[in-house]
Amino acid sequence: MAKAKILYIDDEKINLSNFAASFKDEFEVITAISGNEGLEIFKTYHDIAVIVADQRMPGMSGVEMLTRIYEMDTAPIRIILTGYINPQDIILAINQGHIHQYINKPWNIDQVRSILSQAVDKYQLTRENKRLLKILAGKNEALQAANEQLIADIDLQAKLERQNREAEIKMMSQAKMASLGQIATGIAHEINQPLTFIKIALESTARDIENQALSITELLEDINESQKQIRRITLIIDHLRTFGRNSSDERHPTNMPEALDSALILFKQKIKAGGVELLVTRADNLPQVYGNISKLEQVFTNLIQNSMDALEEVDNGRIEVDFQPRGQQLVTRFIDNGQGMTPEVREKIFEPFFSTKETGRGTGLGLSIIYGIISELDGIIDCESAPGQGCTFTITLPILTTDST
Ligand SMILES: Nc1ncnc2c1ncn2[C@@H]1O[C@H](COP(=O)(O)OP(=O)(O)OP(=O)(O)O)[C@@H](O)[C@H]1O
Ligand SMILES: [Mg+2]
Incomplete structure (x- = not known):
């Protein structure tokens, strides 16, 4: 894995080379001689993990410089290094520069190494969290979109099913109407025949009565036959009554x-x-x-x-x-x-x-x-x-x- 980058700003050259020499094995140390140079360097990188600034520098103080950095990017861990401790400075540094840590001069190499590696860990953890959050947000978005699509699909399917069902019912009733139309002619004929027979029988009986030529035998025959024809009509009508109904599953x-x-x-x-x-x-x-x-x-x-x-x-x-x-x-x-x-x-x-x-x-x-x-x-x-x-x-x-x- 590449070494984590640490930017160190101090107005004394000797301090810069000292610091760089002390930590070059564990970290990639980048140095700047002033606040302005530090800011310029910071802008050219995007992955500086820790910034250590000397508080007392001509032109721009360490806290001032770290405040400017914080305005550009909140991610790097900001540390102030100073030999001069004024509680007022500490409060300012914490409030304005969002300083994570204060290191006293003269510093002890082991103490600073442990502070630096903790700071690097913290930076990397924050970055990793951010990365995961971004992925999660992306996943959430995709999930949300999939969910919306699913709901839309379900709605569409329900709609299609309803339409299909409606079309089917329409077809069924059309089929019924069509077959009823087809058989209506048959039924008319079927009923017409016995009715014609009964009509003729009644007419001829009336005529026979008028002419006083009624034969009881013939009359009985006509009545018998007419009753048969009436039974036939009744049968057809009974049948038609049940035809229209939806039959049960019994x-x-x-x-x-x-x-x-x-x-x-x-x-x-x-x-x-x-x-x-x-x-x-x-x-x-x-x-x-x-x-x-x-x-x-x-x-x-x-x-x-x-x-x-x-x-x-x-x-x-x-x-x-x-x-x-x-x-x-x-x-x-x-x-x-x-x-x-x-x-x-x-x-x-x-x-x-x-x-x-x-x-x-x-x-x-x-x-x-x-x-x-x-x-x-x-x-x-x-x-x-x-x-x-x-x-x-x-x-x-x-x-x-x-x-x-
Ligand atoms: N006896 C038959 N001789 C030749 N083809 C037939 C015969 N019976 C059915 N078919 C064929 O099968 C098809 C389907 O028959 P089906 O009874 O399911 O529907 P349909 O008669 O077309 O319409 P409907 O719903 O009015 O009965 C018919 O369109 C016809 O092509
Ligand atoms: Mg058919």
Whole structure:
């Protein structure tokens, strides 16, 4: 390590050389013959640790000189050396020059060496403290900045999450509106048919009464048929009531084909109107699954909607649904001979918001909702397809056992 620098000022040359010779081994001693020279020298260095000044010098006293030094830099340790002790001088020196120490002349080499090395230690400690404080301040600043950034990031993330959620809710309700719009036509048709039948039956009965040609047998037949039609309308209305509601997560022993039938109440008409043939097959004594009928109905609703879209441009469109047990599983296969899909599309179909349909027609939520429902029931849904080769969705669900519930 480099030796610590000590500046010694005295107006007597002999004292200067004496001092320098005494301490040159331990310190780098720099000397000046006057206060002015001392100040000039001090300005050219930035790391003088200790300044020792003789008090009695012509022109500028030691205390005066140390006061000037203190105004420039408070760090160096300031020591006054004098043979003449006047308490007044001591007080002045301490107050004005911020003197750390007083050394009497004639000085003793060992005593001064120990004072100097203590002073150097003190100087170095102060400098080190300053350096550490500066680093700490820098670190604090960085920490503060990081903290502010973190808070900003958290705020931004919360905002993004809220926006995402809002967008999702909007999409969901749009999807619901869109599918409601799609099925409304079907429902209107579905209700219109039985109403027309009832209307015609009533008109013909009224006419028969007017013409006194009422046949009780025919009337009974008409009444029976009308009651059947009314039951059908009631069924559709009942169904619509539950369709809009968010279904609960409750699970019950459920027949998969019943879930399909439920979905078909609203879609049969659309399928027929689209010229699509529907074929449902099922094994005898089909086991039940432990699920939720309205959620499973949603599964079929979404699958039917997708198939109908895929069959739009296809002649002899067909949808086949088949239910079979396989070991402890119930396998439902849902097949259409629609346009099918490329492997790239196939990769993504279960991702939320993935859709190849134009905006307004598809939200890309249908299959992700299905995926969620089937996973919740510990089942698996898979899809096989190729362009122009239609599509086969396979749903595998654990069959109901005594420990299901
Ligand atoms: N039966 C199918 N035949 C061909 N492609 C299909 C079929 N079913 C789904 N797809 C493809 O998978 C994509 C995602 O289907 P998904 O049901 O998740 O969304 P979507 O039908 O586009 O929109 P929506 O939210 O209205 O259902 C569709 O856009 C389509 O490209
Ligand atoms: Mg869909």
